[in-house]
Amino acid sequence: MPSLRSARWLTAFRRLGAGLGTALPAVGLLCWLVVVFALCAVGIGFWLLSPALRSLRRLADRERARTGAGAGALSAGPVPRGRRAALADPVVGQELRWLPVHATIGSLVGLVGVLLPVYAVRDTTFPLWWRLVPDGQDPSPWWWAVQSWPDAFAVTLLGLGWAVLSLTVLPALAAVQAGIGRRLLRPPADADLSLRVAQLTATRAAALDAHAAELRRVERSLHDGAQNRLVAVTVLLGAARRSLTRDPAAADELLDRAQTAAEQALAELRAVVRGILPPVLLDRGLAGAVSGLAADCPVPCHVEVDVDPRAPAAVEATAYFVVAEALTNVARHSGARTARVVVHRRGVVLRVLVADDGRGGARVGAGSGLTGVLHRVQAHDGTLNLTSPAGGPTELEVLLPCGS
Known part of the structure; x- marks a missing residue:
């Protein structure tokens, strides 16, 4: 299934690019937080701590939305007011643990995932453009000097190797990068009860909606299908009974039609039952x-x-x-x-x-x-x-x- 593998590869490539969009800012924010905490030793950093933590919350919320971490990928809410309250907040502590991991491993994984296809395209197409490089510039992409056409085609083989490696490892790299956020940004059970209450309220509403929709589906299926068939069976049986003495042939035909309608009603009832809990699962x-x-x-x-x-x-x-x-x-x-x-x-x-x-x-x-x-x-x-x-x-x- 090469087309489906390419679809998985493109999805993984987009996810790695999106992850790199939060990992690279995480590098800058990590450096800034290190400076802020260092300045706290002389008192200046305390004035910069709250804005830095708010920036951390915004970046972490972007990653929650990207990876689906936490309760429905919702924002973790505002950072608590006051430096002590903010630093004591378990969600802030969680984000401070996530930041260096995403800034290092997330950036490295994202760069590898994005550069592998770039290297694959560059090296695979090398014979098409290496002669166009101006004199005085070395077009050699890696560790050997390209001076002839056999050398150029050897670079193409290297590009094909990069392409195979990209198709193989990009989905795994995307899963690793997203897994960092899913594991480290998942809210603790007691971190934000209001968020959990909101999630459970939405879950209850969804359960009620799903239940109501299922009842409507069953009622509609019974009313439009089996009920109409059974009404037809009743009408046909009444007509057959009245025709039994004066026209036995017509009564026999009506009984055949009643039997067909009853079989159709039974089939529709079975379909409704299968829709509620498919017997094939059992x-x-x-x-x-x-x-x-x-x-x-x-x-x-x-x-x-x-x-x-x-x-x-x-x-x-x-x-x-x-x-x-x-x-x-x-x-x-x-x-x-x-x-x-x-x-x-x-x-x-x-x-x-x-x-x-x-x-x-x-x-x-x-x-x-x-x-x-x-x-x-x-x-x-x-x-x-x-x-x-x-x-x-x-x-x-x-x-x-x-x-x-």
Whole structure:
């Protein structure tokens, strides 16, 4: 699936570039904070401490929004007033621990991730432009002098090596860079109770919305489908009883139509039941259910599932719904040639990823069913991250807490 791998590579490259956009300012801010703390020894730095910590909070909030760290990627709020209160704040302490790590490891990972493709393009295209370099300038890109065409093509082989290395390591580098913020900027349980209360309030509202939407869906399915079929069965059976003595042939035809309507009503009732809790989850587990969804999708799908041990039934049902809705959108709206479904359980988190190489432009609330997905995910205190620039690719990632 080369097109899907290139889509993953482009997504990772964009994320590394965005991470570098916070890592490089982190370097400058780290140097400034070192100066401020040093000046505190002579008293001058105390006047500069509050503005420096506010700058740190703004930069950390940018990283929270980028990586989805903390409660729904919300801001950690204002820095407490007063130097002592600010330094005693656990979130400030957390940000002070995050800053040197992101400034060093985050910058290094971001630079490597951004420069590898640059080196790949430069060295791969070297034979096209090395003769255009003015006399007196050495065009040799690395540790040997290029003096002939064989030397130039050797540089091309090096560029191909950089390209293979880029395709291999960029997704891992992006995960490492984002993982720093997710681990170090996650709010402590007692750091900001008001933020947690706001998150739980939103989660409860999402759960109620999801429940109401599910009830409306079931009611609509029963009213428009099975109920109408059963009414037709009743009418046909009444007509058949009246025709039984005077026209047995017509009564037999009416009974056939009643049987067909009853079978259709039964099929629609089964569909409603499957929508509430798909039996395939009980019979085959999440791995088999997701594989079945991928097999039914008209777009070729690559599936990776690792969910040992199994998650709770409600979490599995939500993950199944996420994959089903995402693959429906892929088939109907994306114009994709390939798709990828990844479902992994890592500790107490179930990660669901659905990616495609289509035209992109997907938005939550744009009528594609993603609003319902968001409500279901929020009902489990989970997070949804959607990356879908115009022109593609699209990547939907859902993280669902699933207990111990």
